[in-house]
Amino acid sequence: GQQVMQIPQYQHVQEGEDFTTYCNSSTTLSNIQWYKQRPGGHPVFLIQLVKSGEVKKQKRLTFQFGEAKKNSSLHITATQTTDVGTYFCAGSQPTGNQFYFGTGTSLTVIP
Amino acid sequence: KAGVTQTPRYLIKTRGQQVTLSCSPISGHRSVSWYQQTPGQGLQFLFEYFSETQRNKGNFPGRFSGRQFSNSRSEMNVSTLELGDSALYLCASSLGRGEDNSPLHFGNGTRLTVT
Numbered sequence: 001g002q003q004v005m006q007i008p009q010y011q012h013v014q015e016g017e018d019f020t021t022y023c024n025s026s027t028t029l030s031n032i033q034w035y036k037q038r039p040g041g042h043p044v045f046l047i048q049l050v051k052s053g054e055v056k057k058q059k060r061l062t063f064q065f066g067e068a069k070k071n072s073s074l075h076i077t078a079t080q081t082t083d084v085g086t087y088f089c090a091g092s093q094p095t096g097n098q099f100y101f102g103t104g105t106s107l108t109v110i111p
Numbered sequence: 112k113a114g115v116t117q118t119p120r121y122l123i124k125t126r127g128q129q130v131t132l133s134c135s136p137i138s139g140h141r142s143v144s145w146y147q148q149t150p151g152q153g154l155q156f157l158f159e160y161f162s163e164t165q166r167n168k169g170n171f172p173g174r175f176s177g178r179q180f181s182n183s184r185s186e187m188n189v190s191t192l193e194l195g196d197s198a199l200y201l202c203a204s205s206l207g208r209g210e211d212n213s214p215l216h217f218g219n220g221t222r223l224t225v226t
Binding site for chain 1: 144146153154155156159167169201203214215216217218219220
């Protein structure tokens with residue numbers, strides 16, 4: 001069945017350091033979405049990537065979709081304490097409106 | 112616009128009981144999905160409803176069921192509760208036009224504890 005793996009599971013960084021989380025699918029994805037969940041909160045949509053090799057930026061966040069549409073990454077430059085939370089990728093297959101969520105990467109930023 | 116509303120926020124039940132959770136989507140959203148979130152398993156997809164029809168279903172036992180009403184509000188029911196059903200249950204709504212993958216808007220969830 002469809003599997004979306006995400007690494008690392010946990011990441012502790014000093015404020016100002018960079019952070020990257022990786023998402024890998026066992027099958028080709030139609031698109032991939034990224035969500036952020038703050039501690040005690042609910043997942044909030046960040047971005048959607050659709051095209052092979054697509055790169056999108058949101059301020060200090062850079063999102064990439066692999067050429068084969070089977071992997072993706074989220075890179076945060078110069079982390080801040082407001083970046084704390086768990087980052088999830090969610091992929092969908094070419095058919096159907098079902099999302100498969102990665103296991104998430106929990107980011108801790110040390111001031 | 113009001114966000115996704117889930118009720119109740121917290122529930123404590125005993126093994127063997129059943130529970131019904133409610134979700135009101137964002138106005139205009141016709142797709143409602145349900146997820147189970149636990150520390151060890153992350154976000155597990157339960158099912159998705161669109162226009163009162165179950166469109167997708169995850170790998171959960173038949174004790175987990177749901178439905179959607181004509182106003183797009185959805186309910187999820189879990190019968191014969193087990194200790195392992197303790198989790199945060201999240202509802203997410205989206206426009207759900209046809210086969211598109213519009214962003215999911217999550218509610219604050221219902222925290223279910225089974226004792």
